Amino acid sequence: MNLRGPIVEVGDVRSVSTKYGERDCCTIEVRPDRGAGDPVSVTLWGKWTHTAEHAESGMELLVTDAEEDEYRGETTYSTTGDSSVVLEPDFLVDVTGIRSWVQCPRMYYLNKLSGVPLNYPVVKGTIVHEVFGDLLRGVDLEESIADRVEGAGLELGILGYEASEVEDEVRRNAAAIDGWLAQGTLSGEDAWRSERTLISPTYGLKGRADALRRGMPVELKTGKNTSREPRFHDKIQAACYGLMLADRGDRPDTGTLLYTKNTALDRSEATGDLSPAKEFSIGEGLLAFVVRTRNELAAMEWHALNGTGDQPGIPTGYEADATCEYCFEQDTCMVVSGRLDQESKAGSIGTALPAEEREYVDRLYRAIEEERRETHAEYRKLWEQTAAERAADDRALVDLEPASRTELDGGRWRLAARKPDDAVSKLREGDVALVSDGDPVGGDAELGRIRELGDRVVVETDEPVECRRLDVYPSEISVDRMLVAVHDAILKGDERRKDVLFGRREPAFSGPEREYVPNNDAQNEAVNLATTAEDLALIHGPPGTGKTHTIARTIRALVADGNRVLLAAFTNRAVDNALEALREQGLVGSAGEDAIVRVGTETGVRGDMRDLRLIRRGDPNDRAGELGSASVVAATTAACGSRVMREQEFDVALVDEASQLTEPSTLAAISLADRFVLVGDHEQLPPVVRAENDLQRSLFERLVEEYPDASVMLDRQYRMSQRIQAFASAEFYDGALRPATPEVATRSVRDLLADPDELPPALREDVAFVDPDGRRDGNRNVREAERVAEIVDAYLEAGVDPDDIGVIAPFRAQVAEIGRRTDVTVDTVDRFQGSSEEVIVVSFVASGDLDGPIFEDHRRVNVALTRAKRGLVLVGDEEALSSEPFYERMLAWADR
Numbered sequence: 001m002n003l004r005g006p007i008v009e010v011g012d013v014r015s016v017s018t019k020y021g022e023r024d025c026c027t028i029e030v031r032p033d034r035g036a037g038d039p040v041s042v043t044l045w046g047k048w049t050h051t052a053e054h055a056e057s058g059m060e061l062l063v064t065d066a067e068e069d070e071y072r073g074e075t076t077y078s079t080t081g082d083s084s085v086v087l088e089p090d091f092l093v094d095v096t097g098i099r100s101w102v103q104c105p106r107m108y109y110l111n112k113l114s115g116v117p118l119n120y121p122v123v124k125g126t127i128v129h130e131v132f133g134d135l136l137r138g139v140d141l142e143e144s145i146a147d148r149v150e151g152a153g154l155e156l157g158i159l160g161y162e163a164s165e166v167e168d169e170v171r172r173n174a175a176a177i178d179g180w181l182a183q184g185t186l187s188g189e190d191a192w193r194s195e196r197t198l199i200s201p202t203y204g205l206k207g208r209a210d211a212l213r214r215g216m217p218v219e220l221k222t223g224k225n226t227s228r229e230p231r232f233h234d235k236i237q238a239a240c241y242g243l244m245l246a247d248r249g250d251r252p253d254t255g256t257l258l259y260t261k262n263t264a265l266d267r268s269e270a271t272g273d274l275s276p277a278k279e280f281s282i283g284e285g286l287l288a289f290v291v292r293t294r295n296e297l298a299a300m301e302w303h304a305l306n307g308t309g310d311q312p313g314i315p316t317g318y319e320a321d322a323t324c325e326y327c328f329e330q331d332t333c334m335v336v337s338g339r340l341d342q343e344s345k346a347g348s349i350g351t352a353l354p355a356e357e358r359e360y361v362d363r364l365y366r367a368i369e370e371e372r373r374e375t376h377a378e379y380r381k382l383w384e385q386t387a388a389e390r391a392a393d394d395r396a397l398v399d400l401e402p403a404s405r406t407e408l409d410g411g412r413w414r415l416a417a418r419k420p421d422d423a424v425s426k427l428r429e430g431d432v433a434l435v436s437d438g439d440p441v442g443g444d445a446e447l448g449r450i451r452e453l454g455d456r457v458v459v460e461t462d463e464p465v466e467c468r469r470l471d472v473y474p475s476e477i478s479v480d481r482m483l484v485a486v487h488d489a490i491l492k493g494d495e496r497r498k499d500v501l502f503g504r505r506e507p508a509f510s511g512p513e514r515e516y517v518p519n520n521d522a523q524n525e526a527v528n529l530a531t532t533a534e535d536l537a538l539i540h541g542p543p544g545t546g547k548t549h550t551i552a553r554t555i556r557a558l559v560a561d562g563n564r565v566l567l568a569a570f571t572n573r574a575v576d577n578a579l580e581a582l583r584e585q586g587l588v589g590s591a592g593e594d595a596i597v598r599v600g601t602e603t604g605v606r607g608d609m610r611d612l613r614l615i616r617r618g619d620p621n622d623r624a625g626e627l628g629s630a631s632v633v634a635a636t637t638a639a640c641g642s643r644v645m646r647e648q649e650f651d652v653a654l655v656d657e658a659s660q661l662t663e664p665s666t667l668a669a670i671s672l673a674d675r676f677v678l679v680g681d682h683e684q685l686p687p688v689v690r691a692e693n694d695l696q697r698s699l700f701e702r703l704v705e706e707y708p709d710a711s712v713m714l715d716r717q718y719r720m721s722q723r724i725q726a727f728a729s730a731e732f733y734d735g736a737l738r739p740a741t742p743e744v745a746t747r748s749v750r751d752l753l754a755d756p757d758e759l760p761p762a763l764r765e766d767v768a769f770v771d772p773d774g775r776r777d778g779n780r781n782v783r784e785a786e787r788v789a790e791i792v793d794a795y796l797e798a799g800v801d802p803d804d805i806g807v808i809a810p811f812r813a814q815v816a817e818i819g820r821r822t823d824v825t826v827d828t829v830d831r832f833q834g835s836s837e838e839v840i841v842v843s844f845v846a847s848g849d850l851d852g853p854i855f856e857d858h859r860r861v862n863v864a865l866t867r868a869k870r871g872l873v874l875v876g877d878e879e880a881l882s883s884e885p886f887y888e889r890m891l892a893w894a895d896r
């Protein structure tokens with residue numbers, strides 16, 4: 001049986017005489033059933049006492065195949081020969097993490113903190129891996145090499161490499177694999193599968209194996225190894241995949257390491273064993289070692305969040321017997337130790353950062369690690385929730401019916417399936433999702449990119465999985481990049497910048513005032529603030545106040561002054577909107593001084609901006625030249641953390657939607673530039689994070705409060721009628737928000753109608769409230785949904801264009817409920833931010849009383865109410881809404 005629960009107490013390791021001789025053991029008390037049961041004792045025997053030494057009360061413990069005993073009337077448990085002991089199984093360790101931990105625990109920490117920079121070995125390694133995958137899929141060697149090197153054109157160009165020299169080197173690496181593969185295929189017995197995404201709920205592991213050969217893991221290493229045995233940490237990596245396969249019931253007994261620089265297939269050369277493939281047996285002892293190693297790592301991560309003492313959860317290097325003199329990370333290790341005043345086996349150099357900066361790094365490190373835990377909780381739902389629950393949660397499309405599979409060039413696959421009519425989810429075209437045969441963890445599953453998402457679903461994968469289910473695949477990339485951003489900004493960051501960020505120096509401004517926007521004082525001041533900033537400028541833009549217009553004007557002014565500008569935003573949509581405005585204002589983006597480059601994926605970049613999209617494939621010099629010479633580079637803030645973008649330098653970074661970004665995500669963009677301009681509105685949507693901690697507050701909001709003189713609020717809005725904007729202006733902007741022109745102020749729903757009398761009397765007002773007397777059931781309210789659909793129909797019948805109407809509801813369930821009844825756009829607030837419609841209908845769902853927040857916070861209501869230009873209808877339960885002062889004021893305004 002399996003025993004699992006939080007640890008109550010850990011006993012001492014002791015030695016006892018048994019019929020097998022002297023054996024070590026340790027007794028641990030846990031509360032089974034995840035803490036619900038009464039404490040029981042479990043005794044860990046033999047090598048598992050190593051894990052006991054890392055265990056602490058509060059950690060979660062899992063013992064598989066435990067044996068139950070009766071001892072003095074009490075039920076106790078102990079490990080058996082088949083048992084595994086797992087600490088913190090919910091903490092999903094990546095296999096690459098285990099690999100670096102085995103080399104040195106501090107290397108694991110340093111990799112996490114500073115990320116992998118753009119360097120030639122990494123890019124070449126990726127190409128060799130891709131070629132390997134291609135060979136397995138039957139692609140010709142030369143064709144694959146040419147194609148993959150071309151695909152990496154941009155990276156290679158930035159690093160200063162020519163295609164031909166890289167091709168030669170990749171060829172040298174790939175020739176041995178090719179030969180070895182040819183040998184294998186001769187026997188006709190090889191059943192290969194390239195790239196395998198694996199998750200192990202039992203052992204808390206995840207990762208992607210390079211390949212499986214007859215079900216056994218094969219790992220590729222772009223290096224040389226002339227000893228008979230694979231390198232220890234390489235072996236551990238392959239064994240991790242073995243363990244994950246074992247968790248699925250496919251226990252492999254052999255692993256293979258392929259060293260690509262070993263050139264001979266012959267095993268007995270005098271120079272050493274030059275065979276590229278080295279096999280090793282995956283015995284029980286090795287698997288148990290992997291589990292114990294993972295336990296050490298998970299325990300350290302637990303301490304990082306829960307531990308006490310000086311620097312809990314930060315490895316020093318003394319944990320391992322690694323020799324620092326031979327370590328290629330020694331310098332980095334010493335610098336980080338010096339700057340953060342950490343103990344480390346390698347020693348330290350340099351002076352420590354000021355205390356407030358170290359405190360900041362510690363605080364954000366912890367907050368980011370908390371967010372990582374929340375991401376792991378998302379993974380857990382893959383196996384804890386049933387397919388129906390995942391679908392109801394909008395995290396999966398289930399019950400797909402496979403329709404066709406087509407092999408594409410390069411051995412990839414296009415899989416099509418039919419989708420049940422009303423199935424909805426968070427998945428969007430362009431997303432990477434987990435495609436599976438119906439069981440994403442235990443069954444056949446692979447990552448694939450969604451190409452089409454209508455009645456028909458089309459995905460592209462490396463392997464031909466039976467496409468019966470698509471799941472949202474949680475990613476740790478944004479968490480990883482946040483850590484790196486903190487590292488880059490604080491450990492490597494510019495001192496002057498840090499003085500401002502830490503309140504040691506006021507932001508400075510210099511240069512002449514100019515007239516940029518003649519018809520709008522606040523916008524004009526904003527552009528001046530941005531162009532004269534020596535450190536930073538903050539532009540606060542309430543709804544419809546011309547943020548995008550101002551951004552474009554600012555960028556034009558900056559470029560005209562000779563600056564290289566990074567334009568970043570939280571969403572692709574905002575990036576493309578700003579580019580559109582830039583083009584409208586005459587910055588066209590052709591080659592030369594005004595060149596604009598848009599960094600993004602094909603599906604991410606809007607159709608009309610594709611001509612600006614940076615192409616990565618091609619001649620290295622051309623590709624790098626295109627990016628390097630552009631005066632404006634536009635990308636999402638997520639993309640700013642990529643290896644390529646981290647190599648770029650700018651004079652000014654202008655970040656839109658900055659109030660929706662966590663502080664570290666903002667740092668990722670602004671660290672690339674000397675000066676920065678943040679544009680946002682902290683009275684609208686806050687950063688989207690799962691953990692409740694410091695990440696919820698944006699750098700924009702913090703700086704607006706700290707440096708009011710460095711900020712300006714755009715106060716004239718070009719969207720809403722006076723009547724509609726009144727509530728938001730009073731509640732969120734101290735009454736300072738006003739219509740920009742009389743035309744805007746006097747807008748009315750009547751403008752849209754040939755004959756206003758065609759509307760029912762209740763809807764003739766520009767702001768209306770309707771109580772349909774509905775009843776909330778979970779996150780939906782059917783009566784209210786019906787009423788919303790009737791209201792939409794009334795507008796349509798009166799002649800309003802369907803494209804001019806939008807419906808907003810607080811919950812996805814209600815969005816689906818309404819969506820079934822109408823064809824106009826229905827969505828949650830988050831999807832509406834940044835857009836507007838002539839008529840907006842808001843469904844509040846709540847009835848009776850307000851037992852939870854309707855919209856998570858009032859800022860979301862602000863967004864909902866400020867999407868409408870001419871007509872706004874609030875649909876909700878009067879009794880419920882009037883039970884909270886904020887909504888009561890809203891009703892009073894609507895009923896006026």
Ligand SMILES: Nc1ncnc2c1ncn2[C@@H]1O[C@H](COP(=O)(O)OP(=O)(O)OP(=O)(O)O)[C@@H](O)[C@H]1O
Nearest residue numbers: 520541542543544545546547548549550718834835
């Ligand atoms: N100074 C100006 N003079 C004339 N029209 C303007 C000016 N500034 C903005 N506008 C117009 O106002 C409208 C809204 O501007 P914009 O799209 O820049 O707003 P925004 O603040 O980015 O909106 P959102 O709140 O959706 O982000 C646009 O049609 C734009 O052309």
